[in-house]
Amino acid sequence: MLRLEELLLPSIADVTVSSVDVNVEEVRIEAQGTVAGSDCPGCGGCLRRIRSSYLCFPADVPSGGRRVVLCLRVRRFLCPVISCGRRTFAEQLPGLTRRYGRRTERLRSTPAAIGLALAGRAGARLASVFGVSVSRSTVLRLVEALPDPEVPALRVVGAHEYATRKGRHYGTVLVDVQSRRPVDLLPDREASSLAAWLAKWPGVEVVCRDRALFFAEVAAAGAPKAVQVADRWHLWHNLSEAAERCVADRCRCLQVLASDPAQRVPPSRRSPKISPARPGRGDTASSTAPA
Template sequence: MWLTVWPVAEVVLRLEDLLFPSIAYVAVLSVDVNDEAVRIEARSTVAGFDCPGCGSWSRRVHSSYLRVPADVPSSGRRVVLCLRVRRFLCPVISCGRRTFAEQMPGLTRRYGRRTERLRSTLAAVGLALAGRAGARMARVFGLSVSRSTVLRLVESLPDPEVSAPRIVGVDEYATRKGRHYGTVLVDVESRRPVDLLPDREASSLAAWLAKRPEVEVVCRDRAPFFAEGATAGASQAVQVADRWHLWHNLSEAAERCVADHRGCLRVLAPDPAQPAPELEKFEDPSGSP
């Protein structure tokens, strides 16, 4: 059973603050509540809107329709948002767009099937949990969404603005191990990856570095394409071999050396289970008595 709340003047003010705290020009027309859902009917209060084709402002209403974007739940209830949207006539004859629908900035976007706040909520869930777990978590909140939608919303987020690192670490990463490699660039001071290049070509690294003259140190492995790229793109920077690769190379060299001298080491560190060999035996490799 639906319980209808008829907004009277002072309640309307509070309802709008409650339901659309960050939306500037919105009027709540009605709110209906039942056990599972809250149905909110609302409209924009601006007089006109800019044509997305030519930018001209128009207040000549052509028609109106109901738009029902999915929205975030309220107090554990599903929200059915019914927006009364006007379609305006473009005043410019030469504009290819005869009519256009208004948007409610901060709430809707063109062709958006979800409100902006639902998009950002799902994107935040996706950033924290990725697709599969994100979709499962969203279901707990009462939001039915597929994992591919969660990922798509994360992908559509603008890239965060990162300042150019002073010390940049360069290494390769595999999208398919043994088949396809790219280049990952890391801010060594913040220990965060700052960019990915689709290949591991010297020219790509050089182009990336050339756009960032603030780079003072390039920390890299000993691959020739990285050495070449760093020299070409950041001649001002000092190149250092990074610690991981130094240790890696050192441990490989140590392992090789130990393997080569296996025979000698066996003599010096005899297996405690075996009786100690008589050293005398080995002093004369000719085997003569």
């Protein structure tokens, strides 16, 4: 027979549900922990001496369209260690509550997962469809509170700039080229910041970058043993700009051909109109080897 704990609080260990009250609008669950003792966050000792208890009401995910009110009986333990800075502390139920948290862990993880996919405003709108009422600021705050994902050993790193305010403020984005995932963001594009970051990853063998002289110097300082290669996008970008300039410089030859009826090209085979070339970007460095 399925127990209430398994039905209402699955994957939460050491908790018992004493009563469940269901009405049209809400589900009221009364529960409490069952572990005999708890580890003191100050000294780490396992304590069994209970000083008091109180009720708390962390917000929980809705069930079947009904609001869930979780009435949790929390015990407060007394630490007898004189040298410990914590005299008393409240128990926490792993997987359900956290210190100073006003919502259950599953209510944190739901809007956080939505926020990862949709960000703040759209994430808050979709969460409300599921009955989770959160503001867009809360969605962003929950996403920011997520732990950083584990970064595997890096071998090929891409370093590029990004703009938070175009023309005014730039940062640096570091990408794992093999998995095509960003691994870190630096708040600036200072040489010292990037060189220090590269120095933390001695296993980097290849630095993929654009052709700006800044990145060449920094990569040589931070990862002197790494091979520097130009990234594909900038190679194609520079090549297309050079081809555009070349054709624009010879525009008069094309006009002569176009004025000669014998050399006129049928409309279906004409090239698109060539616009005057703009000054190229990132043409300064030349110490790279194409990827």
